[in-house]
Amino acid sequence: MIGPAAWRSFSRGPVRLAYAEAGAGDHPVVLLHGLAGTAQEWSATMRALSGSHRVVALEQRGHGHSTRMPQDVTRAAHVEDVVALIERLGGGPVTLVGQSTGGHTAMLVAAENPDLVSRLVMVEAGVGGGGDAALAPVERWLRSWPESFPDRDAFIDFFGGSPGAGDAWADGLQFDAGGLAPCWDADVLVETLRAVLVLPRWRAWESVSVPTYLVVAERSAIPSEQVERMLRREQVEHVTISGAGHDLHLDQPRAWLETLNGLLP
Template identity: 30%
Template structure:
């Protein structure tokens, strides 16, 4: 299986994506804030050959254009919808993590003809205080450049991040040192735009859905995850013990097993 990276013109933007290949059933994967399409490589390998995973690098992330600075859910959803139409694969399974999960269930509610089933990992229907104590990660004082990749890691972790590996997926070497691909102001704006009440969209679709929650998550309360599963028909909740907000990294085998078992029923 050979991954193919492409740049596609979508709504006037160049959006990067990674098609992990194969002849299996298509799955569109949407990363969360600060993420990259290539982060889905382990999941793509684990789901092959039954499933062909295509990961979209959303606006302002990775090598995708930032556009006009609109980082609303409307913009993210419209991008994903147009990208899917361009693929011409019919309704697909849509999988999303965190912000990508919220985009996924918005997409299902607004464009049901494009979504066969949902897999949402840690994407909450309510993202605001006091229910979510820290809905926005303040990155405004993060380093713009560092002499080495290790120094970039050290400086980010010195700002309260226990393990910067997730963010360093976006690290590249520039002529003046190592830095991250995303713009800090853009990411602050995008996070602020995600603060809100998204219950109507979570409940606005009827396709089969899997909700994956890390029981040690500091982002999504367990009570909310259970309410989301209880209130939406055709929804299965899988709770992963010992996992946080990035459950797919904390327990790759458990996450893949949960996804596989669900997809077998779709």
């Protein structure tokens, strides 16, 4: 779990953005969690890299310690948040790692700001699209969460998945009078995801000029035809993590860390 001393924050207008930082080095690594996630899911990654790299995990708007109910949840707002963070760290370039919707954000950042990104790592992330058909099951899942859980065991029973994923997601819950509560609002996250799914961002993908690594799970949530098209670009390398689902960095942490370490300078 990320300790209190690691946390920092800054503001962009009315939005407060929290991030955790560890380590030091000339090649910063910036980590972006997925929808409904928090920086806590990167705690093992931060520990593993902090001996050789400066590692920063952002809690994106609407999540975690950052502003819970921002008015603007557009893709542009998320991109500008990451750009502001990188500039705060010294202006890059950084290795930008994003999982799921965080990977979609990372792709857009790299496409629009190649001077800030030295390499892009997309973890179980694609170009978006899918519309309402893709949104509906995720929206049902988000709205199925109770307001709070009496304890960690109750949450892990509800969440399911691998033990590593359950523990990491539990670390991202916050204490309230009823127990442990999610640190996001379902309406905000639905609109956040809607902006990702409205259309596939193939033009942005074709604009990415930095070395790019597509890390997918054996039980990937990214449509196979989308992955196949993404891999047609020459600068893209592809790794599949066996025995993992969408939260591959939590399902198979050793394989994930071996993969990531192999990509870093």
